[in-house]
Structure formats: C-alpha cells, structure tokens
Amino acid sequence: MGLSGKGVLVVGASAGIGRAVAVRAARDGAKIAVVARRKEALEVLTQEVGGGTVIVADLSAATDCPRIAEEAGASLGQIDIVLFTAATARLRTLKNMTAEEWAVTLNTNLVGVNLTIAALLPHLSDGALVVVASSESAGRPFYALGGYAASKSAVEDTMRAWRIEHPEVRFTTLVVGTTIGTDFASNFDPDEMISAFPIWAAQGNAPADYMQVDEVADVTISIFESLLPNRTVGLETVSLRSPAPLTGSADTMIATVGVASDVVP
Numbered sequence: 001m002g003l004s005g006k007g008v009l010v011v012g013a014s015a016g017i018g019r020a021v022a023v024r025a026a027r028d029g030a031k032i033a034v035v036a037r038r039k040e041a042l043e044v045l046t047q048e049v050g051g052g053t054v055i056v057a058d059l060s061a062a063t064d065c066p067r068i069a070e071e072a073g074a075s076l077g078q079i080d081i082v083l084f085t086a087a088t089a090r091l092r093t094l095k096n097m098t099a100e101e102w103a104v105t106l107n108t109n110l111v112g113v114n115l116t117i118a119a120l121l122p123h124l125s126d127g128a129l130v131v132v133a134s135s136e137s138a139g140r141p142f143y144a145l146g147g148y149a150a151s152k153s154a155v156e157d158t159m160r161a162w163r164i165e166h167p168e169v170r171f172t173t174l175v176v177g178t179t180i181g182t183d184f185a186s187n188f189d190p191d192e193m194i195s196a197f198p199i200w201a202a203q204g205n206a207p208a209d210y211m212q213v214d215e216v217a218d219v220t221i222s223i224f225e226s227l228l229p230n231r232t233v234g235l236e237t238v239s240l241r242s243p244a245p246l247t248g249s250a251d252t253m254i255a256t257v258g259v260a261s262d263v264v265p
Contacts, residue, residue: 003030006029026050033053034046036056060103079128089148090187109155117130130162135152170227207244
C-alpha cells in the first residue's frame with residue numbers, strides 16, 4: 001500500500017531533499033503537511049501535488065515549534081512519519097563564528113528540532129517514524145563547518161536519548177553525504193567557498209561524483225515504505241553516501257557544484 005493514507009510531516013520542505021520527499025509522498029497517496037519559512041515555495045509544492053497543508057514556521061524560533069505540531073496534528077490527525085531536513089550552516093572557521101551565528105545554527109539544527117519532536121509526541125501514531133537528517137561531517141568536521149558539524153553531532157545524541165525515553169516511537173538518524181540539488185550553501189560567500197574547496201579536497205572530502213537529490217528522496221521513501229508496516233523493526237541510523245571514490249579535486253568540486261550553487265556536506 002506504500003504511503004497511501006498515511007500522515008507525513010516534512011520540516012524543511014521548501015527545497016532539496018525535504019521537498020523531493022514531500023512530493024513523492026503525496027504522489028504515493030500520503031496526506032502531507034509541509035513546513036518551511038518560505039510560504040510561496042510551499043504553496044508551489046502543494047499546488048504541484050494537488051494538496052497538502054502549508055505551515056510557515058522557523059525552527060530557530062522557539063514559539064514556532066509547538067505551533068508546527070498543533071497545525072500538523074489538526075490537519076493530518078495521527079502522524080505516521082516526520083522528516084526533519086531543515087538545517088542551516090555558516091561557512092566560518094570557529095575563530096570567526098559570531099554569537100549570533102552560533103545561536104542561529106544551534107537553534108535551527110538542534111534546539112528547534114527537539115522542541116518540535118516534544119510537541120509532536122501526542123500526535124504520533126503507534127510506531128511512528130521520526131527521522132532527522134544528519135551529515136557525514138558529524139564526528140568528522142569539514143574545514144570552516146565546525147559549528148554545523150557540532151550541531152549535527154549533538155542532534156544525533158538527542159536522537160539516541162529519544163529512543164531511550166520513548167521506545168514507542170521509532171527514531172532514525174538519516175546521515176546524508178554530499179548531495180547536489182539543495183539550497184544548503186545559498187548563504188555561503190562564493191570567495192569563502194573557493195577558499196574552502198581545496199582544503200576539503202585535501203581532507204579527502206571531495207567525491208568524484210555527487211548524489212542527486214531526487215535519488216536520495218527515492219531511497220528515503222523506500223525506507224519509509226519498508227519500515228511502516230513492520231512495527232517491531234527500528235532503524236537507528238542509515239547512511240547515504242556516494243559510492244564514488246574520494247578522488248575529487250577542488251577544480252572538480254567547483255566545476256560540478258558551481259561556486260555559488262548548492263552543496264550539502
């Protein structure tokens with residue numbers, strides 16, 4: 001039956017993996033609620049798939065987190081799947097990270113995710129899936145992305161804690177490698193990217209090829225479809241990475257991704 005009739009909430013659905021997953025879920029028959037800061041992008045998505053609930057919210061704003069749960073619960077009834085793909089990062093060395101940049105990074109990637117999960121608990125179906133996207137940089141920081149990596153390492157630990165505190169819900173960490181077709185780097189300075197790429201390549205963080213956002217979404221949906229009916233099975237962590245060898249160079253990265261384009265480490 002796939003996702004037919006299931007309630008699916010995607011937080012971070014305005015672009016990238018979140019958007020692609022929401023589109024596929026809706027076309028598979030799911031009832032969807034989509035969350036992001038950009039209302040217009042969400043409305044385009046729901047028009048594209050012929051329906052869905054638009055929730056305009058910002059994970060970095062603590063007051064928005066319970067509202068996400070309230071509106072999603074009201075529109076979907078019981079929620080079977082929650083996917084968090086919303087994240088933010090600053091391409092900054094730790095020395096140059098400001099207090100404001102730290103606050104936005106942690107509030108979006110860590111605090112907001114956990115506040116929203118807490119508010120969603122009464123709305124989740126038995127054996128619901130709560131999936132949070134993490135990064136291959138967690139535990140292995142990329143140059144100038146130390147703040148982002150720290151936030152993802154912390155959210156992975158909170159997912160472990162949720163499993164202990166609420167075993168009736170299946171919490172999964174989805175570790176995603178470098179993917180093109182997202183807005184992750186939209187606020188990166190092009191000059192900073194050019195400076196960072198050679199160091200990423202020297203660190204061994206430059207694959208010869210990159211995952212495509214649509215393919216990552218297809219695999220993610222197939223995981224949901226496999227897990228939902230098998231309620232005694234949990235999937236704690238799944239890691240999606242390009243099978244290409246780490247032989248890419250800085251020039252390859254710039255040519256493939258583009259200086260002001262969309263890279264997700």
